[in-house]
Amino acid sequence: MQLKIRYETLLKRAAGVARQSIDVAETQDVRDIVGELASQANNKVRSMLVDAAGNMQPSLLIFVNDCQVNASDSCPLSDGDEITLMSPISGG
Amino acid sequence: MSKRIPLTDEERAVYEWQMWVDDFGEAGQKKLKGASVLISRVGGLGSVVAYELAAAGIGTLVLAHAGNVKSSDLNRQLLMTHDWLGKPRVESAERRLKDLNPRLNIVAVAENVSEENAAGLVEQVDLIVDCAPLFEERFAMNRQAVLQRKPLVECAMFDLEASITTALPGETPCLACLTPEKPAAWTREFPVFGAVSGTVGCIAAMEAIKVLAGFGEPLTGKMLTFDLRDMTFSRRSITRNPACRVCGNVA
Numbered sequence: 001m002q003l004k005i006r007y008e009t010l011l012k013r014a015a016g017v018a019r020q021s022i023d024v025a026e027t028q029d030v031r032d033i034v035g036e037l038a039s040q041a042n043n044k045v046r047s048m049l050v051d052a053a054g055n056m057q058p059s060l061l062i063f064v065n066d067c068q069v070n071a072s073d074s075c076p077l078s079d080g081d082e083i084t085l086m087s088p089i090s091g092g
Numbered sequence: 093m094s095k096r097i098p099l100t101d102e103e104r105a106v107y108e109w110q111m112w113v114d115d116f117g118e119a120g121q122k123k124l125k126g127a128s129v130l131i132s133r134v135g136g137l138g139s140v141v142a143y144e145l146a147a148a149g150i151g152t153l154v155l156a157h158a159g160n161v162k163s164s165d166l167n168r169q170l171l172m173t174h175d176w177l178g179k180p181r182v183e184s185a186e187r188r189l190k191d192l193n194p195r196l197n198i199v200a201v202a203e204n205v206s207e208e209n210a211a212g213l214v215e216q217v218d219l220i221v222d223c224a225p226l227f228e229e230r231f232a233m234n235r236q237a238v239l240q241r242k243p244l245v246e247c248a249m250f251d252l253e254a255s256i257t258t259a260l261p262g263e264t265p266c267l268a269c270l271t272p273e274k275p276a277a278w279t280r281e282f283p284v285f286g287a288v289s290g291t292v293g294c295i296a297a298m299e300a301i302k303v304l305a306g307f308g309e310p311l312t313g314k315m316l317t318f319d320l321r322d323m324t325f326s327r328r329s330i331t332r333n334p335a336c337r338v339c340g341n342v343a
Contacts, residue, residue: 008253008317008319009251009253010250010275010277010278012253013251014277018319018322044277047276047277048275048276048277057275057276058272059271059272059273059274059275061270061271063328066326066327066328066329067328067329067331068270068315068328068329070333084326086255086317087275087278088227088248088270088271088275089248089250089253089254089255089278089282090224090225090226090227090248090278091136091137091225091248091249091282091284091289092132092133092135092136092137092138092223092224092225092248092249092289
């Protein structure tokens with residue numbers, strides 16, 4: 001299935017793109033997809049997605065379409081879903 | 093939530109046009125007059141929150157911000173002026189807000205929010221707007237907001253982007269639900285246009301007004317993000333974390 005990936009805030013700046021599409025197996029969940037994106041990404045993006053051991057960063061905000069999901073949640077994905085990845089910001 | 097305090101004839105004249113807003117009216121204006129708000133830092137974002145709340149007739153503002161005005165503040169911190177360079181930021185903020193609304197009560201605290209002072213600051217107010225640039229300050233404020241069951245408008249910006257949500261302890265996600273630890277990528281200095289911090293500051297002020305006066309639909313359980321680079325606005329659902337170390341056991 002094809003998924004739309006949307007980067008926000010520091011992740012967007014580090015990735016150099018706001019959006020991309022990826023083809024994934026139907027059995028993959030959000031955690032798999034973040035791991036796959038991390039494996040293909042530059043060092044900066046990778047460090048915002050996963051830690052040195054490859055575990056998802058606890059502060060990474062993930063939305064599937066308009067709903068937030070936790071990395072531990074079982075969140076079924078469908079063809080055409082948009083996954084938004086956001087690194088929290090604190091500018092005042 | 094806030095006390096209703098009768099309006100004077102002068103106040104009725106000043107606030108007449110906003111009292112025409114459906115569901116707000118004179119009852120809402122009285123609630124604003126009886127309300128107090130803490131703003132954690134009155135920089136690019138907090139300056140605009142304070143200015144809009146002062147203009148709208150909030151009763152009391154508690155402003156927490158350390159340090160003196162610097163040249164690099166002046167592109168966005170609208171309560172700071174060239175003639176106040178080198179002098180305390182909260183004093184600059186206080187005089188500018190008093191120029192706008194001489195009826196406003198201001199408690200100016202020349203300190204940033206910390207673990208040491210957060211409890212005492214939160215005790216003084218009905219609602220908090222968090223505009224601090226450091227996650228450590230935000231975490232201290234969030235903990236006290238949850239402990240004291242005070243609503244907290246959590247707003248932030250970066251570059252041309254911003255995010256905002258309104259947290260009601262025990263009902264909606266708190267900051268620690270969303271951001272359990274400081275993101276390693278965040279740095280103290282960040283790219284900022286005043287028009288971006290000002291945009292999210294205006295939205296934050298409106299969130300505070302809605303919660304205090306009890307009308308409209310605040311961003312409770314929702315996060316609004318936007319990017320002024322391409323004018324994309326997204327409003328998404330957010331969820332409490334049952335294992336949250338701050339609010340996980342708060343019902």
